[in-house]
Amino acid sequence: MKVYEQVSALLHAHGVDTMFGLMGDANMYVSTTFENSGGRFVRVAHEAGAIAMGDGYARLGRRSAVATVTHGPGFTNAITPMVEAMRSGTPLLCLTGDTPAEATHPQRLDIEGVCASLGITHERVHSPDSVARDVNRAWRRLDEGPVVLNVPLSLCLREAIEGGAAGVVRRAPAGDDGAKVAEAIDEALGIVASAARPAIVAGQGATTTQAEAAIAELADLLGAPLFTTALGRGLFADHDRLLGIMGSLSNELAVSMISDSDCIIAFGASLNKYTTMGGELVSDVRLVQVDNDVTKLGWLVEPDERILGDAALVARAMAEQLREAGQSPRTSWDRRAREVAAAVRAWRPSDDRSGSATVDVRVASQKLNEVLEPGSVIVSDVGRFVAGVWPYLDRHGPGDFAALTGFASIGLGLAAGIGAAIARPQEPVVVLAGDGGFMMHAGELSTAVRERLPIVVIVFNDGAYGAEYHKLVAQGLSPTAAYNQWPDLCDMARGLGAQAMSIRSEADVTKLGEVMATLEGPIVVDVRIDPTHHIEF
Numbered sequence: 232m233k234v235y236e237q238v239s240a241l242l243h244a245h246g247v248d249t250m251f252g253l254m255g256d257a258n259m260y261v262s263t264t265f266e267n268s269g270g271r272f273v274r275v276a277h278e279a280g281a282i283a284m285g286d287g288y289a290r291l292g293r294r295s296a297v298a299t300v301t302h303g304p305g306f307t308n309a310i311t312p313m314v315e316a317m318r319s320g321t322p323l324l325c326l327t328g329d330t331p332a333e334a335t336h337p338q339r340l341d342i343e344g345v346c347a348s349l350g351i352t353h354e355r356v357h358s359p360d361s362v363a364r365d366v367n368r369a370w371r372r373l374d375e376g377p378v379v380l381n382v383p384l385s386l387c388l389r390e391a392i393e394g395g396a397a398g399v400v401r402r403a404p405a406g407d408d409g410a411k412v413a414e415a416i417d418e419a420l421g422i423v424a425s426a427a428r429p430a431i432v433a434g435q436g437a438t439t440t441q442a443e444a445a446i447a448e449l450a451d452l453l454g455a456p457l458f459t460t461a462l463g464r465g466l467f468a469d470h471d472r473l474l475g476i477m478g479s480l481s482n483e484l485a486v487s488m489i490s491d492s493d494c495i496i497a498f499g500a501s502l503n504k505y506t507t508m509g510g511e512l513v514s515d516v517r518l519v520q521v522d523n524d525v526t527k528l529g530w531l532v533e534p535d536e537r538i539l540g541d542a543a544l545v546a547r548a549m550a551e552q553l554r555e556a557g558q559s560p561r562t563s564w565d566r567r568a569r570e571v572a573a574a575v576r577a578w579r580p581s582d583d584r585s586g587s588a589t590v591d592v593r594v595a596s597q598k599l600n601e602v603l604e605p606g607s608v609i610v611s612d613v614g615r616f617v618a619g620v621w622p623y624l625d626r627h628g629p630g631d632f633a634a635l636t637g638f639a640s641i642g643l644g645l646a647a648g649i650g651a652a653i654a655r656p657q658e659p660v661v662v663l664a665g666d667g668g669f670m671m672h673a674g675e676l677s678t679a680v681r682e683r684l685p686i687v688v689i690v691f692n693d694g695a696y697g698a699e700y701h702k703l704v705a706q707g708l709s710p711t712a713a714y715n716q717w718p719d720l721c722d723m724a725r726g727l728g729a730q731a732m733s734i735r736s737e738a739d740v741t742k743l744g745e746v747m748a749t750l751e752g753p754i755v756v757d758v759r760i761d762p763t764h765h766i767e768f
Contacts, residue, residue: 234359235260237391238326238382239268241366247297249273249288250326251281255301257328260387262299278305282312285323289316295373299326302384303338310349313377317351322373329383346379355381360392364529371400371525400528403540403548412540412548419496419519419536420552426494426517428564429453432477432506433467434460436499436522437542438630443467445546446498452550454560456488456568460500461621465629472568474575478506479768480622482575488568492516497534498542501527505768521545584764588735592619592691592760598737599689600624602744607659610651611635612644614665615697616760618768642671645688649675652684659687659747666692669755670717673727676753680728685750687743688729690720693762701765714762724755734758 232240238261242250249271252262266272275281278300285298300309306327316323330336346353354369356362369380403415423429431450437443443466450457450472457467458477467473474485481489489495494517500506502520507513510532520527520534521542528537538545584591596619603626611617611634624632633651635643648662669690679686693700700713721731734740734756743756 232391233260233387234356234362234382234389234391235387236264237362238356238366239264239270241363241370242297243268243270245295245370247295250297250299251275251284251288252299252326253278253281253301253305255305257302257305257330257382257384257387258299258326259301261326261382278308279312282309282316282323282325285325286312286316286319286321289321289323290319295322295324295370297324297326302328302330302342303340306340306342306345310345313351313379314349316377317349320376323377324369324373325377325379326382327379328381328387329385331385342379342381352376352378353381354378356383356386358392359386359389362391364531364533367529367533368526371528374525400525400537400539403538403545412544413552415538415540416545416548416552419521419538420549422494422517422519422535423453423496423549424553424556424558426453426492427561428492429455429494429496429561430458430489430492431455431496431498432458432460432500433463433498433542434500434506435462435630436524436527438463438466438499439543440629441543442498442541442546443629445543445550449496449546449550449553452553452558452560454562454565454568455496456485456492456564456572458485458489460506461617462632462634463500463629464621464625464632465627468625468628470572472565472572474568474572476622478512479508480505480618482578482622484571484574484578488571494519497521498546499523501530502532502534504531507532584761585736586761589759589761590734590736590739592616592758592764592766593623594737595691595734595740595758595760596620596623598740599743600626602740602747603661604659604747607631607661608651608655609633609661609663610644610648612641612662612664612668613639614641614668614691615701615765616663616665616691616693618766619760619764620663620691641665641668644668645672646675648686648688649679649682649684652679652686653682659685662686662688664688664690665697666690666694666717666720667696667715669720670715673723676724676727676729676755679753683752686753687747687750687756688724688753689756689758691758691760692717692720693760693764695762697762697765700762704765710762720755720757724753728752730754732756 251273281298285296289296343353356365401415404411496519518534519536521538609627609632644664652660695713700710703710724731
């Protein structure tokens, strides 16, 4: 099946029987296949007409509509009615596609840039193996108004690598209409009730007190182990079946619980490639995903049931109905989860990589977790260090861990931490960074000094760009280019007016706890780690 054939099949699966359009290079394969497979293709004289017809069809037909135009001038001809549809919130899918990647192509146009300037949602088919989830994501976003679905011409004629269904979204109402909530979760409850080894994962979308309590109640009823995403850390902190982060940052002892589960229920978790290990962790289980953001449902992996709704409301309703049906915990699974959770809490690395002048990043992080104040606010930059740090910190509450990972750009953590400290002046704020990220914006430390912010800036310093170091080694190349020769970070911090200390052993971390108790301004903590120590994630 070609990519254009799969796009057509998915539109049919979503109930589309009519398409408005003017044919050109970018859309002729999809529109022809759609018509040949039983759809009605309404031909127009001008691209603006296709969009306006779809707008009227959607508004008066009270259903989503599809219109299609080609790239370049075909798309620019459609802009005025697209803005009209956007201002009216019309659920209209505009199917188009980028020109071939050629600098001299006369119809080249930045479709995404045009959409951004107009405030119109843009989605794209990224690759032959992501067609189903990309089309389904675009379709689900029609609740927000019109969506431009960009199927690049370079992809259209390639073979689609996997199939995919339309993926129905069940909507749980925000109010107290029990009958409608029950209807929305009915299919999901069938999956959960029949599971012998269910597991629950909660993410950033479930970091409210109400959601935490409701999800824990459901887990207790099932005897299910609890996991969080990295951004959900802090949830279920005292629960005796909490196994830590799910996915590439999982503790080695917890992996077997994920592998052996036959059903995963996700609340407020986007189930990205790290949480699911590229989809591998959920490929052989029944999957129920609950989120109040429709774009997260089926973003990377296709769940068996998608429920659009509030995590607390849905979890509470699930627990109530299962309890009424006589649900009881899976005794042996419950016992195993408690045993593994206890082992995870007691785990220490058997391959401690501490040296004479460096400390194993995992050892340092575990000790750091002992000296941080409960209720800390933690702000993290991004970099290789996260694999050895995030799994071991839980001194923050739900929602009080923020990671600057949205664009995967290093260097933003320090400034974000300063902002957090100004917003939360009564709470201890800790910034986590790698040496490369810290040095990008080290000058902002002067702002923290000037504002007298008692933030703790912990720099995991391997003297290298860690990810690049590892990738060069993996390719059999010398990692020399990844090394950096920074000035002494402690001297530099003191020169800017901050306190500073160097950590080269586990014992040094204990001393940090004493220093933090009397902070009146920022402190930079230079944690020296081994650049050759790579932890996969």
